[in-house]
Amino acid sequence: MPIVLKCHVGVGPKIRGRALVADDNFSARYDLDRIRGVFSRPQHKLAGQSYRDVVLVLNTAKGGVASAWMLHEMKSRGVCPAAILLNSANTILAQGAALADLSLCDRFEAGDVTELIRKGDDVEVEPLAGKVTILNR
Amino acid sequence: MQLSDEERTMLAGELGEARKWAIEHQLRVGAMFDAKDMVKVSQAHMMADPESLGEAGVCFVEGLATGGAKVTIPMITDPRGVDLSYYEPLGQTEAMAGLERRFISACQAMGIMMTDTCINYQTIMPPVFGDHVAYGDTGVVIYSNSVCGARSNFEGGPSALAAGLTGRTPRYGLHLNEQRQATKRFTVERTPKDLMDWGILGATVGRMAGGYWQVPVIEGIETAPTSDQLKHFGAAMASYGSTPLFHMVGVTPECHTIEDVGGDRLETRPITTNDLADLARPFGARGETVDVVVFAAPQLSLVEMGQVAALCDGRRRSENTDLIVCTPTQVYSDAKRLGYVASIEAFGGKVLVGTCFYQQYAREIGEANGWKRLLSNSAKIVNILGGYGFLPALANMEACVASAEKGKVV
Structure with a gap:
């Protein structure tokens, strides 16, 4: 029986992918090697792991405004997460996702999304419906 | 969202494709943050360095400019990623400079003022108490909100550009009393x-x-x-x-x-x-060799330029340690006239104009120059540059200059 998680209305299209999860935060500038498509900040809990085509599940956004352009640039090269799910997005990630047409959701009713979703879960994200479904449980 | 007649006209495309894109973008973002309407803004400030933009971002902005887009309010820019008078010595490529030139050209065609500064509140036109603005660069926003009492969310480059085109932004977050x-x-x-x-x-x-x-x-x-x-x-x-x-x-x-x-x-x-x-x-490195000392993030004010220059007077950097100082063009002209630039250059330092170090393809210039251990008095820049392959360390301004002189962290 799939698990349905309600969240705030987000931005971007309906997508499906495998989850990559950490209780850590996100900035495209601070944390990523965007050419290789991996987390490059040594202190990040996902350091060394690829973020390409995954549903990235993290706590919140941090850092600066560069992520807004960077999500668009990453999407144009196809070296990009399939979606980003956060407990709390900031304005920058929302703006960047809107330009890039990248799926982004936050504010999950059932609690901490980094605990609700596990690494490797098969996840369907429907931002405009405010809904994320874990299909494998 | 409640829209005015003018906003509905924009949405219908009657005021051009660029403003139609802009307000559609603002509606998508506003919906995510439950904005009920739009608020007019007096200025916009756009962060957009070529590393962040990439080819895709530059093409996007060029497309707006080619379509005849014009900003409708005073709109200024954050630091550039390439100092076009000094990029080859930094190890930046012609391709990087080319992207920068194309972006500048597109912005100018849209009527954007290329101020290239993250300290506009010290150099251009600070916002006033209660002033609704659409600013990019987190340092600009937090200073304007907190010290000036203005009202802005973090507006990433695309949203700052949208605000410049429509003259407004969705009313959410820090535009609302209760969020402050x-x-x-x-x-x-x-x-x-x-x-x-x-x-x-x-x-x-x-x-x-x-x-x-x-x-x-x-x-x-x-x-x-x-x-x-x-x-x-x-x-x-x-x-x-x-x-x-x-x-x-x-x-x-x-x-x-x-x-x-x-x-x-x-x-x-x-x-x-x-x-x-x-x-x-995590940013202590006393006794270790230092490859580059950087004063940036935010760009230096005239007062800071004078302080660095005074510390540099009569000294010379180590052959093994570079010194980079980033300041906006508005400050540079005064700093040159007052002899500050000459003092920093006599020390062996380089003053970059209208850029900020971490926005200058930091990974590539680090690799090109063999810079690994970086020392700065900016808590912001040491937070950013670990992800770019640097070993960042913190010291105050006096110790930074002394470390550049000795070639190791004092």
């Missing part, structure tokens, strides 16, 4: 001394505050800080916490008393000496 009330209360035991100390305090508060929607209020600051001190304090807080607004009791304009921002209802968290030491600990 304090949510976290901190007490400082000792007022910081130098710019690095202010940055460490700001970073500590930002890390504890924990996110964009938190508003820290700080008590215990004994005397009014300078603009440069609050600049480093806010920039570091925004960097560590993605924090767009702070209040400082008796200092910032919305917070004459703790009650003004609702802080009296909050439990106080003291900021201890240990908290500050914990923040700084």
Whole structure:
């Protein structure tokens, strides 16, 4: 029986992918090697792991405004997460996702999304419906 | 969202494709944050370096410009990624410079003023109390909200551009009174001394505050800080916490008393000496060789340029250590006239104009120049550059110059 998680209305299209999860935060500038498509900040809990085509599940956004352009640039090269799910997005990630047409959701009713979703879960994200479904449980 | 007649006209495309894109973008973002309507803004400020934009971003902006887009309010820009008068010696490529040139050309065609600064509140036209603006660069936003009492969310490049085209932004977040009330209360035991100390305090508060929607209020600051001190304090807080607004009791304009921002209802968290030491600990490197000393993030004010120049006078950097200083063109002309640039250059330093180090393809210039160990007095820049392959370290301005002279961290 799939698990349905309600969240705030987000931005971007309906997508499906495998989850990559950490209780850590996100900035495209601070944390990523965007050419290789991996987390490059040594202190990040996902350091060394690829973020390409995954549903990235993290706590919140941090850092600066560069992520807004960077999500668009990453999407144009196809070296990009399939979606980003956060407990709390900031304005920058929302703006960047809107330009890039990248799926982004936050504010999950059932609690901490980094605990609700596990690494490797098969996840369907429907931002405009405010809904994320874990299909494998 | 409730739209005015003019906004509906934009949405229908009757005022051009660019403004149609802009307001559609704003509606998508506004929906995510439950905006009920739009608010007119007096200025826009866009962060857009070529590393962030990439080919896709430059093409996007060129497309708007080619379609005849024009901004409708004064719109200015954050630092550039390439100093076009000095990029080959830094190891930047012609391709990087080419992207930069194309972006500048597109912006100018749209009527954007290429001010190339992240300290516009010190150099161009500071916003005033209650002024709704659409600013990019987190340091610009936190200073404008907190010190000036203006109202802006973090507006990433695409959204700042949209605001420039429509003259408005969705009314959510810090445009609303209720979002400006304090949510976290901190007490400082000792007022910081130098710019690095202010940055460490700001970073500590930002890390504890924990996110964009938190508003820290700080008590215990004994005397009014300078603009440069609050600049480093806010920039570091925004960097560590993605924090767009702070209040400082008796200092910032919305917070004459703790009650003004609702802080009296909050439990106080003291900021201890240990908290500050914990923040700084990963950036200690005493005795280690240093490849490059950087003064940037934010760009230096004229006062900071004078301070660095005075420290450089009569000294010379080590052959093994470079010194980079980033300042906006508005400051550079005065700094040159006053002899500050000459002092820094006589030391062996290089002043880059209209750029900021971490926005200049930091990974590539680090590799091209063999820079690994980087020393700065900016708590913001050391937070950013670990992800770019640097080993960043913190020291105050005096120690930074002394370290550049000795070739190792003093």
